[in-house]
Amino acid sequence: xxxxxxxxxPTKVHxxxxxxxxxGEEAAAIGCKALLAYGGGSIKRSGLYDRALALLRESxxxxxxxxxxxxxxxxxxxxxxxxxxxxxxxxxxIALGGGSVLDCCKLIAAAAFYDGxxxxxxxxxxxxxxxxxxxxxxxxxxxxxxxxxxxVISNPALNRKMPFFCDRAWPAVSILDPTYTQTVSxxxxxxxxxxxxxxxxxxxxxxxxxxxxxxxCETLLRTVIENTPKALANPDDYEARxxxxxxxxxxxxxxxxxxxxxxxxxxxxxxxxxxxxxDITHGAGLAIVTPRWLRHSLNAATxxxxxHYGERVFGLAHQDDPVAGANAxxxxxxxxxxxxxxxxxxxxxxxxxxAHVGEMAEHAMRFSPFDQAFAPxxxxxxxxxxxxxxxxx
Amino acid sequence: xxxxxxxxxPTKVHxxxxxxxxxGEEAAAIGCKALLAYGGGSIKRSGLYDRALALLRESxxxxxxxxxxxxxxxxxxxxxxxxxxxxxxxxxxIALGGGSVLDCCKLIAAAAFYDGxxxxxxxxxxxxxxxxxxxxxxxxxxxxxxxxxxxVISNPALNRKMPFFCDRAWPAVSILDPTYTQTVSxxxxxxxxxxxxxxxxxxxxxxxxxxxxxxxCETLLRTVIENTPKALANPDDYEARxxxxxxxxxxxxxxxxxxxxxxxxxxxxxxxxxxxxxDITHGAGLAIVTPRWLRHSLNAATxxxxxHYGERVFGLAHQDDPVAGANAxxxxxxxxxxxxxxxxxxxxxxxxxxAHVGEMAEHAMRFSPFDQAFAPxxxxxxxxxxxxxxxxx
Numbered sequence: 178x179x180x181x182x183x184x185x186x187p188t189k190v191h192x193x194x195x196x197x198x199x200x201g202e203e204a205a206a207i208g209c210k211a212l213l214a215y216g217g218g219s220i221k222r223s224g225l226y227d228r229a230l231a232l233l234r235e236s237x238x239x240x241x242x243x244x245x246x247x248x249x250x251x252x253x254x255x256x257x258x259x260x261x262x263x264x265x266x267x268x269x270x271i272a273l274g275g276g277s278v279l280d281c282c283k284l285i286a287a288a289a290f291y292d293g294x295x296x297x298x299x300x301x302x303x304x305x306x307x308x309x310x311x312x313x314x315x316x317x318x319x320x321x322x323x324x325x326x327x328x329v330i331s332n333p334a335l336n337r338k339m340p341f342f343c344d345r346a347w348p349a350v351s352i353l354d355p356t357y358t359q360t361v362s363x364x365x366x367x368x369x370x371x372x373x374x375x376x377x378x379x380x381x382x383x384x385x386x387x388x389x390x391x392x393x394c395e396t397l398l399r400t401v402i403e404n405t406p407k408a409l410a411n412p413d414d415y416e417a418r419x420x421x422x423x424x425x426x427x428x429x430x431x432x433x434x435x436x437x438x439x440x441x442x443x444x445x446x447x448x449x450x451x452x453x454x455x456d457i458t459h460g461a462g463l464a465i466v467t468p469r470w471l472r473h474s475l476n477a478a479t480x481x482x483x484x485h486y487g488e489r490v491f492g493l494a495h496q497d498d499p500v501a502g503a504n505a506x507x508x509x510x511x512x513x514x515x516x517x518x519x520x521x522x523x524x525x526x527x528x529x530x531x532a533h534v535g536e537m538a539e540h541a542m543r544f545s546p547f548d549q550a551f552a553p554x555x556x557x558x559x560x561x562x563x564x565x566x567x568x569x570x
Numbered sequence: 571x572x573x574x575x576x577x578x579x580p581t582k583v584h585x586x587x588x589x590x591x592x593x594g595e596e597a598a599a600i601g602c603k604a605l606l607a608y609g610g611g612s613i614k615r616s617g618l619y620d621r622a623l624a625l626l627r628e629s630x631x632x633x634x635x636x637x638x639x640x641x642x643x644x645x646x647x648x649x650x651x652x653x654x655x656x657x658x659x660x661x662x663x664i665a666l667g668g669g670s671v672l673d674c675c676k677l678i679a680a681a682a683f684y685d686g687x688x689x690x691x692x693x694x695x696x697x698x699x700x701x702x703x704x705x706x707x708x709x710x711x712x713x714x715x716x717x718x719x720x721x722v723i724s725n726p727a728l729n730r731k732m733p734f735f736c737d738r739a740w741p742a743v744s745i746l747d748p749t750y751t752q753t754v755s756x757x758x759x760x761x762x763x764x765x766x767x768x769x770x771x772x773x774x775x776x777x778x779x780x781x782x783x784x785x786x787c788e789t790l791l792r793t794v795i796e797n798t799p800k801a802l803a804n805p806d807d808y809e810a811r812x813x814x815x816x817x818x819x820x821x822x823x824x825x826x827x828x829x830x831x832x833x834x835x836x837x838x839x840x841x842x843x844x845x846x847x848x849d850i851t852h853g854a855g856l857a858i859v860t861p862r863w864l865r866h867s868l869n870a871a872t873x874x875x876x877x878h879y880g881e882r883v884f885g886l887a888h889q890d891d892p893v894a895g896a897n898a899x900x901x902x903x904x905x906x907x908x909x910x911x912x913x914x915x916x917x918x919x920x921x922x923x924x925a926h927v928g929e930m931a932e933h934a935m936r937f938s939p940f941d942q943a944f945a946p947x948x949x950x951x952x953x954x955x956x957x958x959x960x961x962x963x
Contacts, residue, residue, distance in 0.1 A: 179748070179812035181586025186579055192828070193574025355572070387809075388793045389816055396785025403781065416780075419572035423782055423829070435585070436816070 178385035179436040186430060188324055192353045192423065194415075197314055200229055200271070201236030203350045207310050208268025212261055213240040214282050215273040216248070220316065223360050229273055229314065241265050243285075246274070249331045249338065249452055249459070250281035255295040259288035262309060269349075272313040276320025279313045280328035283346040286311055299330050299341045308345040316357040318421045319369035319460065321376055321428035323351035331453060337540070338453035353426065355418040363409055367517045368460025370405040370421060374398060375444055375463040376428030381486065382474070382551040385438040394433050395489040397424045402490065405517055439549065444470050446544030447559060450537035457526045464519040465526070469565040471507045474552035475500065482551075483507065511570045523566045534563045571778035572829040579823060581717055585746045585816065587808075590707055593622055593664070594629030596743045600703050601661025605654055606633040607675050608666040609641070613709060616753050622666055622707065634658045636678075639667070642724045642731065642845055642852070643674035648688040651678035655702060662742075665706040669713025672706045673721035676739040679704055692723050692734045701738040709750040711814045712762030712853065714769055714821035716744035724846060730933070731846035746819065748811040756802055760910045761853025763798040763814060767791060768837055768856040769821030774879065775867070775944040778831040787826050788882040790817045795883065798910055832942065837863050839937030840952060843930035850919045857912040858919070862958040864900045867945035868893065876900065904963045916959045927956045 191199050204211055211233065220226040233240055243258045261267065262285065272282040287305035288295035298305045315323050322328065328341045361369070381394040400420050407417035427433060434440060447470070448462035475483060480499035487493040487506025491513075496502040511521065520526050538559040541547075547554040554562075584592050597604055604626065613619045626633055636651045654660065655678065665675040680698035681688035691698045708716050715721065721734045754762070774787040793813050800810035820826060827833060840863070841855040868876060873892035880886040880899025884906075889895040904914065913919050931952040934940075940947040947955075 179586070179809055179816065181584075181589065183582065183584050185582040189576065189578040191574075191576050193572070196574065387813055388796065389789060389813060392789025392792065393786060396782060396789060399785065400781045416572055419829070420780055420782060423572065436812070 178438070179387050180438065182435050184431060184435055186324065186347070186432070188348045189350050190324065190353060190426070191350070194354060194356055196352050196354050197225065197228060198232065200312065200314060200352060201232035201238065203312055204233055204238045204269060204271060205236040207312070207349065209238055210265060210267045211238055211240050212243055212258060212267045212270045212285065213273065214243040214246055214258060214270060214278055214285070216246045216275070216278050219360070220273050223316070223357060225273055225314065225316065225357060229271070233271075240271070241267060246278045246281045247331075248277050249456060250277045252284070252294070252296045252299065252330055252332045254281050255284040255288055255330065258282070258285035259291070259295060262289035267309065269310045269312065272311060273316070275315065275317030276322040279311070279315070279322040279348070280320065280330065282311050282313070283322070283328040283343065284330055284341050285309070286346050287343055296332055299332070299339050302342050305343045305345070308343065310349040311346070312350045312352070313348050314352045314354070315422075317361055317365065317369055318358050318418070318425040319372040321373070321425050321430060323348060323353060324426040325430040327429060329449065336453050338449040353422055355415060355422045358418045358422055359413050359415070363412075363518070364458070366408055366412070367405065367519050368458045369425070370401050370517070371460035371464040371514065371519055373401050373421070373425045373428050375467055377433060378467060379440050379442045379444060380433045380437070382471070382482065383438050383440050384549075384551060387436045390433055390435060390437050393427070395486070397427060397433070398490045400424045402513060409517060441545045441547050441550040443547055443550050443554065446541045446547070447537070447562060449544065450541045451528070454533050454537060455526070455528050457528070461520050461526050464514045465521060465523060465566050466562065468507055468511050468570045469562045471510070473554070473558060473562050473565070474550070475503050475507070476552055479503070479552050521570050522568070531564060531567065534560055538563055571831070572780050573831065575828045577824065577828055579717065579740070579825070581741045582743050583717065583746060583819070584743065587747060587749055589745050589747050590618065590621060591625070593705065593707060593745060594625035594631065596705055597626055597631045597662060597664060598629040600705070600742065602631055603658060603660045604631055604633050605636055605651060605660045605663045605678065606666065607636040607639060607651060607663060607671055607678070609639045609668070609671050612753070613666050616709070616750060618666055618707065618709065618750060622664070626664075633664070634660060639671045639674045641670050642849060643670045645677070645687070645689045645692065645723055645725045647674050648677040648681050648723065651675070652681035652684070652688060655682035660702065663702050663704045665704060666709070668708065668710030669715040672704070672708070672715040672741070673713065673723065675704050675706070676715070676721040676736065677723055677734055678702070679739050680736055689725055692725070692732050695735050698736045698738070701736065703742040704739070705743045705745070706741050707745045707747070708815075710754055710758065710762055711751050711811070711818040712765040714766070714818050714823060716741060716746060717819040718823040720822060722842065729846050731842040746815055748808060748815045751811045751815055752806050752808070756805075756911070757851070759801055759805070760798065760912050761851045762818070763794050763910070764853035764857040764907065764912055766794050766814070766818045766821050768860060770826060771860065772833050772835045772837060773826045773830070775864070775875065776831050776833050777942075777944060780829045783826055783828060783830050786820075788879070790820060790826070791883045793817045795906060802910055834938045834940050834943040836940055836943050836947065839934045839940070840930070840955060842937065843934045844921070846933075847926050847930060848919070848921050850921070854913050854919050857907045858914060858916060858959050859955065861900055861904050861963045862955045864903070866947070866951060866955050866958070867943070868896050868900070869945055872896070872945050914963050915961070924957060924960065927953055931956055
């Protein structure tokens with residue numbers, strides 16, 4: 178199936194060793210006063226912070242700093258960044274870090290021109306108008322934010338975690354040096370890979386697709402599955418880190434979905450509630466939700482596709498019974514998660530009881546129309562998926 | 571292997587049925603006086619010409635026409651187009667047709683700002699400066715010109731056919747409606763598919779690659795191999811035409827090659843000489859040259875990759891002897907070409923003797939450094955490949 182589509186990926190990517198050396202010239206080509214946004218101290222330990230400051234100084238770019246952006250970035254940080262941009266008349270935003278920092282910067286880019294609470298823009302994306310240009314230097318392979326027009330923002334006061342889409346928030350330049358991901362902890366590495374795989378599976382398990390989309394998705398899933406154990410065994414394995422990082426960039430930018438029926442992003446919808454209520458790591462939550470979602474979605478209509486996925490992605494042998502093939506595929510996915518060390522139940526990430534299951538299920542249903550999903554889901558289905566997350570997969 | 575790279579694909583693509591309806595608004599967003607370039611009468615027979623004129627008129631865009639661009643576009647047409655752009659102060663170029671029309675327009679876009687013969691820009695791409703923006707409506711799936719920065723231009727006076735690369739010649743907007751390709755003849759359809767496959771194979775058979783590049787190439791090759799017989803059997807098969815058309819767009823735009831060692835584009839280098847000397851159809855020439863090139867490149871070092879290609883692309887069974895596997899893969903490629911009706915020898919395209927073989931081999935060697943190819947080639951090798959093209963494959 179090849180539905181009509183529009184494809185436009187305006188971001189320029191510099192990928193590879195020491196590509197950060199281009200930061201100064203790329204920034205200076207846009208403006209001379211920048212917001213420099215980052216999270217915790219990892220960019221200081223890795224030397225990226227000093228390097229970036231030196232390059233920007235050499236190119237005549239002044240910076241105002243916004244440190245402390247949270248792992249699940251909060252709207253308060255975006256409001257603070259927007260205030261700094263307005264107050265200092267900043268011309269561009271430089272994000273140093275992972276997807277959380279960049280996501281926050283996408284909202285800042287729009288909020289800098291919005292007179293009000295940045296959360297309004299998340300609640301109603303159409304309120305976003307002009308944006309500041311963004312350059313990012315990524316230190317983590319996970320969200321794919323470096324090559325898309327979306328962000329995920331948390332509002333702890335409301336227990337909400339919601340997407341922000343904005344076509345003017347594509348990064349102008351994304352600098353991806355896999356070397357920086359070599360210092361990422363094992364935990365963040367496995368959670369990053371889980372996030373990448375989830376983006377691809379959300380795109381792959383839809384009602385209608387085509388051979389180009391399917392093949393691209395299967396390729397990237399194989400790439401992550403093959404390289405994640407290598408990166409965990411040897412964190413300095415540049416080739417493994419590089420393949421994972423480049424795979425991550427295509428997770429959400431639309432390329433994989435072109436011509437397909439839309440995805441409902443079910444696992445992301447459900448996991449965002451887990452993160453919003455319990456602040457767990459996104460990739461860990463996805464590894465817990467995804468196998469339950471696939472089991473719950475398995476029926477006569479969907480079995481052949483899940484079985485095909487098992488053959489193409491995990492190299493499983495073809496079985497004449499597609500339901501058996503599909504169950505084997507889901508089993509292979511669970512084994513992969515287990516093999517790299519990811520948690521497989523909610524208890525393992527510290528969620529002890531089902532007190533918020535009903536509320537989370539209701540919120541998740543607002544994320545997108547789950548009745549259009551690969552296998553349509555009701556509120557009761559979502560609740561059942563969440564309850565399954567307490568049992569062994 | 572993941573070498574450093576920069577990736578930037580600024581073109582906006584509108585893909586699908588009746589996407590031409592966006593032509594007026596997209597053109598008017600750029601300017602109000604356009605060069606309208608096209609080839610022969612096919613766009614008049616298909617109704618595209620009248621539709622485009624009506625849409626442009628409605629949007630207030632005036633046009634100056636450049637008809638008659640040749641199948642292997644000639645530098646004289648580019649000079650004429652550049653003259654019209656200057657004389658009438660045109661602000662953009664609209665290409666209606668196949669890759670040849672668009673290729674010519676890319677050279678016109680640069681030549682409009684160059685005071686001299688457009689051939690100078692082909693001989694020395696660095697002479698190209700500013701360019702006019704281009705919008706294309708493609709009627710043929712083959713060259714991938716709609717999503718890249720290159721063109722191939724012929725100069726009959728010199729018996730030369732050479733590439734023109736220009737980073738400012740990416741189309742601003744490419745409109746791809748597979749419906750238009752439904753009226754393309756069987757001959758042009760099979761030659762188009764051969765061209766697409768060649769672009770991908772030139773990218774795939776290199777000294778070093780990575781799993782993302784490999785998987786994307788294999789996906790697109792399978793897509794073309796599966797859909798071309800469908801499109802030939804039923805020219806109105808929209809899904810088949812759509813998958814071929816979208817596969818064609820990724821042939822040369824760099825996405826498939828990211829991180830790999832550079833390709834020498836050997837078959838294109840050799841085939842361009844055949845087209846330059848004998849004006850044969852590019853895709854037909856490629857189908858003749860490619861199997862001989864692969865046979866000539868088969869050695870202990872390259873056999874495993876050619877064999878792997880046979881397994882992944884043609885679904886051949888694994889053989890313990892990689893040379894046997896590689897020979898089977900080349901045989902499968904020849905069978906595919908034969909099955910869809912492509913010529914397999916130079917005699918079949920009207921080249922009766924080897925009078926120009928030496929000269930063509932010498933010219934081909936100027937195309938790129940064939941000593942860096944998948945299997946390095948000398949002048950004698952290229953001559954031998956050309957001589958093999960007279961024998962049954």
